[in-house]
Amino acid sequence: MTVTPELMNATAAKYRNGTLSIEDTSLEEIASAVGTPVYVYSSEMLKSQYLKLDKALDSLPHQLHYAVKANSTLAVLKTFAELGAGFDIVSGGELSRVLAAGGNPESVVFSGVGKSVEEIDFALKTGIECFNVESDSELMRISQRAEVLGKIAPIALRINPNVDPKTHPYISTGLKENKFGILQEAALALYQQAHADPNLHVRGVACHIGSQISDPTPLFDTLDQLLALIDQLADQGIQLTDIDLGGGFGVTYQDEASFDVNAWGIQVIERLASRGLTVSIEPGRFLTANAGVLLTRVEYLKPSGAPAQADEGHTDEGKNFAIVDAAMNDLLRPSLYQAWHGVLAVQEHSASETRSWDLVGPICESGDWLAKNRILSLAEGDLLAILSAGAYGSSLSSNYNTRNRAAEVMVRGDSFRVVRRRESLQDQLTTEIL
Ligand SMILES: *Cc1c(COP(=O)(O)O)cnc(C)c1O
Numbered sequence: 001m002t003v004t005p006e007l008m009n010a011t012a013a014k015y016r017n018g019t020l021s022i023e024d025t026s027l028e029e030i031a032s033a034v035g036t037p038v039y040v041y042s043s044e045m046l047k048s049q050y051l052k053l054d055k056a057l058d059s060l061p062h063q064l065h066y067a068v069k070a071n072s073t074l075a076v077l078k079t080f081a082e083l084g085a086g087f088d089i090v091s092g093g094e095l096s097r098v099l100a101a102g103g104n105p106e107s108v109v110f111s112g113v114g115k116s117v118e119e120i121d122f123a124l125k126t127g128i129e130c131f132n133v134e135s136d137s138e139l140m141r142i143s144q145r146a147e148v149l150g151k152i153a154p155i156a157l158r159i160n161p162n163v164d165p166k167t168h169p170y171i172s173t174g175l176k177e178n179k180f181g182i183l184q185e186a187a188l189a190l191y192q193q194a195h196a197d198p199n200l201h202v203r204g205v206a207c208h209i210g211s212q213i214s215d216p217t218p219l220f221d222t223l224d225q226l227l228a229l230i231d232q233l234a235d236q237g238i239q240l241t242d243i244d245l246g247g248g249f250g251v252t253y254q255d256e257a258s259f260d261v262n263a264w265g266i267q268v269i270e271r272l273a274s275r276g277l278t279v280s281i282e283p284g285r286f287l288t289a290n291a292g293v294l295l296t297r298v299e300y301l302k303p304s305g306a307p308a309q310a311d312e313g314h315t316d317e318g319k320n321f322a323i324v325d326a327a328m329n330d331l332l333r334p335s336l337y338q339a340w341h342g343v344l345a346v347q348e349h350s351a352s353e354t355r356s357w358d359l360v361g362p363i364c365e366s367g368d369w370l371a372k373n374r375i376l377s378l379a380e381g382d383l384l385a386i387l388s389a390g391a392y393g394s395s396l397s398s399n400y401n402t403r404n405r406a407a408e409v410m411v412r413g414d415s416f417r418v419v420r421r422r423e424s425l426q427d428q429l430t431t432e433i434l
Pocket residue numbers: 067069070088090111112208210211212246247248249282283284285286391
């Protein structure tokens with residue numbers, strides 16, 4: 001078994017009559033029509049994941065802000081905009097994408113430690129919901145720009161609660177050693193300064209402690225800290241109306257239990273029911289990861305190890321490399337975080353003997369791999385699906401080795417649409433001057 005039952009249950013990809021499909025559309029059909037590598041998303045799963053979180057907070061005034069950086073493809077943004085989502089952005093570019101997808105600027109929160117003057121001006125003119133401010137200097141800059149433009153800037157302070165989210169160090173953001181947010185000790189004084197500033201409208205408090213969180217305890221610890229701060233501020237006559245709990249809800253990549261949304265929701269409601277605050281969350285990965293796969297074709301097999309025995313994890317002698325047409329420029333997570341992604345053959349039947357394979361891309365880097373030590377039965381030309389690729393896949397892709405970025409496809413039932421055409425070399429060369 002290359003993929004656990006938990007992952008089979010979590011992914012949008014399912015076998016139908018021996019062929020891996022998304023909704024009622026065969027991945028074989030998509031690959032023949034569009035080529036590979038190609039990202040494929042289930043619109044149905046994007047919606048159902050959104051509705052799970054929305055429902056968990058049903059009894060509170062709330063707003064979901066989809067974290068655009070997880071997957072910023074316009075068709076994905078539009079799918080969420082149509083459900084009433086707001087958006088969490090980290091750049092002016094992401095704000096442009098939200099607007100192009102028909103998102104409502106009044107439901108946009110702007111996070112990130114390095115907001116430029118141009119980005120702040122753009123957001124002020126667009127009339128976003130809130131700036132989640134990450135430093136003293138940023139607060140001053142936003143105030144100055146608001147004054148220049150004759151606007152009042154809505155702000156929240158993003159608090160760094162110094163709570164360990166117990167996740168991969170690269171995706172932890174709420175520890176003192178991380179660059180994000182304002183330390184609790186400094187927050188009171190900064191709130192007072194903001195409250196006294198006529199260019200600013202103090203709306204709330206925000207946090208985001210990390211990603212791929214499975215145990216909700218650190219989230220509750222953070223929430224309790226924010227509530228204590230809200231009470232302290234109220235004592236000083238500063239009434240906050242909004243609380244932003246951040247994102248980070250974990251998903252199943254291998255055998256992790258996916259985040260228990262309902263159990264989390266019950267505790268959040270318990271803590272917030274009597275407070276009259278508007279709650280927001282900033283989910284990214286939870287909404288998109290398992291709604292997407294990356295389809296890739298085997299170009300070459302380079303077997304130098306013996307066939308694996310039954311379900312043995314690896315063989316001692318040599319390595320078996322399957323060189324596929326997707327690479328680290330398409331899906332960086334394995335190279336960047338040693339992330340594990342499930343791999344399934346699109347055709348369920350096995351034509352040849354099984355071996356333990358490393359799936360590697362064509363890029364000239366030893367770090368260019370997508371999966372290691374997978375027991376698969378492979379032939380050249382086979383089509384494979386790399387699972388859980390809907391988050392931090394296409395949005396993290398690059399042109400390294402002058403590779404064109406992959407096409408993207410949205411499935412709806414038994415039909416599909418190319419929502420991003422494959423990039424061309426002309427697209428890549430057009431910005432350059434000899
Ligand atoms: C990345 C990010 C998120 C989303 O994180 P996920 O783990 O994808 O849910 C939310 N808020 C902020 C500020 C972020 O930087």
